[in-house]
Amino acid sequence: MNARTFILAVLLPMQAMAQGFAGLGAAVEDFAVPVPGRVLEFPVDHGAHPAYRIEWWYLTANMTGPDGTPYGLQWTLFRSALAPRDGQGWETPQLWMGHAAVTTPEAHFVAERLARGGIGQAGVEADPFSAWIDDWAMEGPDFDNLRLRASGADFAYDVALRATGPLITHGQNGYSVKSAAGQASYYYSQPFFDLAGTLTLPGGDIPVTGQAWLDREWSSQPLAADQSGWDWFSLSFETGDKMMGFVLRGSTDYTAATWISADGQTTAFPDGAFVAAPQEWHEVAGREVPVIWRARLPARGVDVTVTALNPGAWMQTSVPYWEGPVTISGSHEGVGYLEMTGYGD
Template sequence: MNVKVLVLCLMPCLMLSLQAVAQGFAGLGTAAGDFSNPLRGRVLQFPADHGAHPDFRIEWWYLTANMTGPDGTPYGLQWTLFRSALAPEEGAGWASPQLWMGHAAVTTRDAHFVAERLARGGIGQAGVTAAPFNAWIDDWAMAGPDFGNLRLTAAGAEFAFDVDLRAQGPLVLHGDAGYSVKSAAGQASHYYSQPFYALSGQLTLPSGDVAVTGQAWLDREWSSQPLAQDQTGWDWFSLSFDSGDKMMGFVLRGGQDYTSATWIAADGAVSALPDGAFSAVPLARSRVAGRDVPTTWGLRLPARGVDVTVTALNTQAWMATSVPYWEGPVVVSGSHTGVGYLEMTGYDD
């Protein structure tokens, strides 16, 4: 039996396992069991922590980018590699409990192109190495001599991209030195970002090739139970202001919403803001893939004088993948102007 046939035979199990990873974004509120848990005070180690943490249940390498073409036309780009473990013990070959899922997308004002890859760990289909850095699934890759100098590639039925990423600032540790609390009950993840990439390269779309330049933001996160049992999804914002300052903020929805934010000054100085300091209120909804999804938001971070409206570039940026969610570029207006990305999970009905 060849590898493709084996993958097809195992695909139903793979799909069920991936869909059982979270509640809201597929059961992330279920107990961690024998998996490792994030530890407050653990010092993140680089480049080692750019790599995989197989003793944790869930992990991702998540890149989004705001770009423009030569004529100023805006575009958005997403490339994500998810790792999910069925068990905390590692195994070789097909015995590896690691499951991998890749998502890639390009968004324009009028279209949203999406592709997905699914893979088993241990057989070379997907994986991540820390130094030199290489994250791949099938023929998609984010790789380079180090985390600050990367080439990013992916292709779907109607699109492709090949872009270079060059870090222009430091890594950002969210929460307490990378220990990011997600609920009043204390669920947490290890979470850091590289929000200072300069991007250049090429998109391939049905209308032809487009040279693009812009800025990209890479999120790294791993945990084994990052949500509380009553949390059903999240609204996550990464904003890059024209001033050079940046902001990350999220709302975890549940019986009692939980918020967190990070202010990133243009020089890379970081300030973590606690639950309640950041607010996000839906201002308008759009009918997307048969459901009502908020696509215009009012965001406030009074400690930094932020009072902005965030509007989707394309309201129909629905990721119709194995675990569906909304992900797309946004435009920022109000007290601050700029661009960014919005991710919303748990709007499945």
């Protein structure tokens, strides 16, 4: 890991925690801490929560082109606070980081943006909804109708998102526990976006359609000190049901899952109900990363093999991680997204 990466890892702890950097788990100091029982309020909670240390607006999408080629897309805006306050001008302690990616079966395009808050270069407004960093934006008249844009040195995309189902919450009404010691975050999702738009790749423009899943999460200390990283799955089955599951790797693994039925009813499953085990590893960017998984949620009869569309979907960003589209086979068929942090380095 180069030094710049180290700095940003320290600076932007959302991923850094997952990477197991010492000390970050300790210093909550004056930041607000999630508590159970708080009712999420919309549209206000779509906006930023500067009193909390970290926050993200995390969208992933599985798409197909006119010839049936599968594609994946990621758009993420991270907020990281050096201190629990907001403000105008350069003095604001709020920092922003954007990650965008497009994954094809053969290639993976990545871009990253960094910005200071307080000057208008990056930020989030709740209503009408707008989240942006530089020329990247996710915005629309409301949270159900959004336009999403991003560009890098060798790719760009511009797609429209239309929600076909309700917002859903994870854990206890959005209070999502992340370790046996009680670390937690607020966590809700909109997993029911229909997507249509255009990918601009080195070969030219490609019209695409598909489904997108937006995760919203904020906290001040999401991981326990011994946790080194996570494996996060968002799976959309052909039945219309969906499932979110994650494994937080530590001295003992901590897992959680949310079953989302096609009509938007959710069931949260506690630690241990969801199980995921690596089946096959792939070397990418000089480290071994599992790219085929067996994921099970026996309570719902789920026993599937999750296979990366492109094992090389490595996010070579300030804080590197793996994030890419997957296909699902076994007890259920479908597509989804996989994020893996804390491997190597």
